[in-house]
Amino acid sequence: MATKKVEILVAPKPAHFVGDGFRVHNFIPSDAHLDMKRMDPFIMLDYNSKFNFTPTEKPRGVGVHPHRGFETVTIAYQGKVEHHDSSGGGGIIDQGDVQWMTAASGVLHKEFHETEWAKKGGIFQMVQLWINLPAKDKMSKPKYQAISNSQMQNVDLEENGFVEIIAGEFNGKKGPAFTFSPVNLMNAKLKKGGKVEFNFPANFNTAALVIEGNILINGAEKVATDHFALFENEGETFTIEATEESVVLILSGKPLSEPIAPHGPFVMNTREEIVQAFADFNNGKFGVLED
């Protein structure tokens, strides 16, 4: 098997606020190298790097808004989020947990810092990914997966650390998330000097985001905290070595290779379907959710 090389390293862009609760660096799709096609099925990646929120009685966040045609996946590294949607899904995502919301045919949802956490304030760090749905599943029923940290499968790497699998497979173990297309999503939690090898099909779109620490990819490419490494679609294997204690989010998915028609909170395959999404939203077909 051949080495999968780094195609490009992407530095975090200046942060912007989503609502008043998420201070994010967007990597996908605003970077010139990372449009919605390049990391298909990962069509959006917002990263709230460590940010200190002051205590407040009024939780910060994003109010009621719709989604159709894809899944939103929120990975909480630090802080707590409370979530509600119009299909009845919702709950609290604690530190280390993941919320996997399949908007599919359409939901309204809202995302806020959890009330008690907001009262104390503190360091907040999260990733929100949008994972596209295959055309045949875009109008399926909305679904919600609350994935607690204890449900994730850990692969012990002994003195190197461990890999925590959210979705997909690593070293024969499978993560708990149900996915509509082949998606691998996992955290490599490495000790200083720890090393791990990954192996994904050459055509899968693959990347690594350094959440904590500093790493070397394939023994040569230095990647610092909050930086993103995009891999080539050639070769299968790559290594990650932690030059200090590190956490690295690994993403690898089989491209859907279908047309992408995005518009705001809707991601469909054609413009006609976007027009339909707005019509359905305006006609109340996304259900009801109070502010």
Ligand code: MN
């Ligand atoms: Mn949303």
